[in-house]
Amino acid sequence: MENGSVLVDLFVLFAAAKVLGEIFEHFRQPAVVGELLAGLVVGPHVLGLVGASGAEVLDVVAELGVVILLFTVGLETTVGDLRRVGRSAMSVGVLGVILPFGAGVALMFILGYDQADSLFVAAAIVATSVGVTARVLRDIGKVRTTTSRVVLGAAVVDDILAILVLAVVAGIVQGGLSTLSLVVLFVEVIGFLAVVVLAGPGLTRRLSRFVRIPGIPESPFLVAVLLTLGLAALSETIGLAAIIGAFLAGLVFEFRKEEVVSQVEPVYEFLVPFFFAITGSRLDPGVFGDPAILGLAAVVTVIAIVTKVGGGFLGALPLGRERALAVGVGMVPRGEVGLIVASLGLGLGLAPPLFGVVIAMTVVTTILTPPILGPLVRRAERSSEGRRGDEER
């Protein structure tokens, strides 16, 4: 009965995550940073309060957490949203992926890192964290502005591209991806995306009919769980990350969506903190004792910020400079996807100190953004309101 200590581990992780999360929220910082630090502090490398139950066992809980997280993020977006924000979001998203990835690979190669290290670090600085961005915009009550829509739309484009980048990087590192297999992978990803987006709503409806047996008022959440686990498993089976499937499940889910949004909330609250705390517990802060690694973390973080602000700014320039700057800063926070990329990388040859570099980058970009983004969005929307008065509604 190895389970003996699992519940103790889970309690310690959850309690620490909540305590530090609350402290961070109290100082108007994202709770996610507190949760990461909590895992780090109670984890095997610092206090050693958790870890007795074995990494594999905790990994499952982390995996459930991240699947629920990506489902929730997908749920906050619709295929329609993606189409509506259209060209600006697309430019911002694409530039915001190409610049960080290119700069990341270049930097790491110049510094003499090998292929796996370079590709994984570059892939990890690509993806904007939709969660942090959306949360800040919601906190300042500016979700329904042009700036916000472009940032949110671009973050989605950016997430999908980041996931493609991840698939490609993982493929290259694992199998020495040939041109043919690269093409197959692309076709697979695009095919999967297309099938899910086209067939998803129909599938949801069918599933919902199945569970709505006469006389039994069944919860739509059940349909959501089936769809999410099913697409996550399918996604993994065809060689993509499970989180792609989970995200797409959220994206296409339309059946009694409001109920599901409120029902997924407690599941999110219960399971998602484990992902961040368990992720944090994997970081050995000892790596920062090495000045070279500390320096690398600083350089990677600067590259991550500059390329993302730059990409966002250039992509959104047609909307005016102030908005473009707000959009660029809105794209800066990195979070779950970067950490997922790094976790995946750890299993595929990423040097452990570089995992620390990615966490440091995530923490710094996540902490820095909220206090800067709020005022920028307010100013951008106020001045363009004065000029055109077309954005809030």
Added chain:
Amino acid sequence: MENGSVLVDLFVLFAAAKVLGEIFEHFRQPAVVGELLAGLVVGPHVLGLVGASGAEVLDVVAELGVVILLFTVGLETTVGDLRRVGRSAMSVGVLGVILPFGAGVALMFILGYDQADSLFVAAAIVATSVGVTARVLRDIGKVRTTTSRVVLGAAVVDDILAILVLAVVAGIVQGGLSTLSLVVLFVEVIGFLAVVVLAGPGLTRRLSRFVRIPGIPESPFLVAVLLTLGLAALSETIGLAAIIGAFLAGLVFEFRKEEVVSQVEPVYEFLVPFFFAITGSRLDPGVFGDPAILGLAAVVTVIAIVTKVGGGFLGALPLGRERALAVGVGMVPRGEVGLIVASLGLGLGLAPPLFGVVIAMTVVTTILTPPILGPLVRRAERSSEGRRGDEER
């Protein structure tokens, strides 16, 4: 990355559990039976569709499921309820534990089974499943009748006693429990119960104050998760089953309870089916190929039914014969606790075929009860209404 197949396993288990669960509900049978059978069918002994991810990994998910289940069951009861139903519930509960346990041990010893087998099978037929009973009573709209209150109160007494029995049995089998350690165990259990019941509500209030940092409307569900994981871990640490702590957490939880009841629902829906499906997947139906085991399953099931109806009837006789019979039948369904006892037993020397016997007993008592209980409760409450008109309100 052993996780590769976890999500596939989880999806297959969940989907199968839901399909069979729905089919059972469609025929007005408890979904839990369908979930058990689903696990059995897709499990390694029949179709072999799951199990690739390793038993330990799935165990964690099952553990989370059962912790949430017992928390929810505890949540449906209050310390006040226990006091109110008082003497009748206590007699029903105590007799309903002593008779099945005594008869079970006697039967198994007579049939020549060893100590571990006899004690675990006897302990497994002790506990009434509050979930099935409560669900039937709710389905027929008779929760607020005397019969129902006695059954529910007795089921709680019975659950606590069953858990004590389990602790004693596990202690005896594991360590060759001495009189001294038996006394220590009893004191520990009673002390734990007393501390939780006395200090629990205060602790809940304190926790809720902690999480209600000004300006951040925090979910009471968070407090529930902290309390549940904390008491489950504590319970396990002092040598009791984690589920005792989870049950007590539900029992003493009073902070914004209605919200928590609705918030725990999706978590329950998501995680609890895994417990039953994973439990079902552990059964090797091959054991029933042996006529001796099949015969034993039949005898154990008859003993389980007769002793429980008898215990309940005797305990509730002061309420009149019809009510006493309804109470007795209401105590018949066995479920989660019996399965937990058997799972625990598997790790402590219970012969695997006897695990099958316990599952068979659970399935039969669970399937038989609902169609019989409904009419009996209706009749008992109708006739005593005619006589005294005091029960519905």
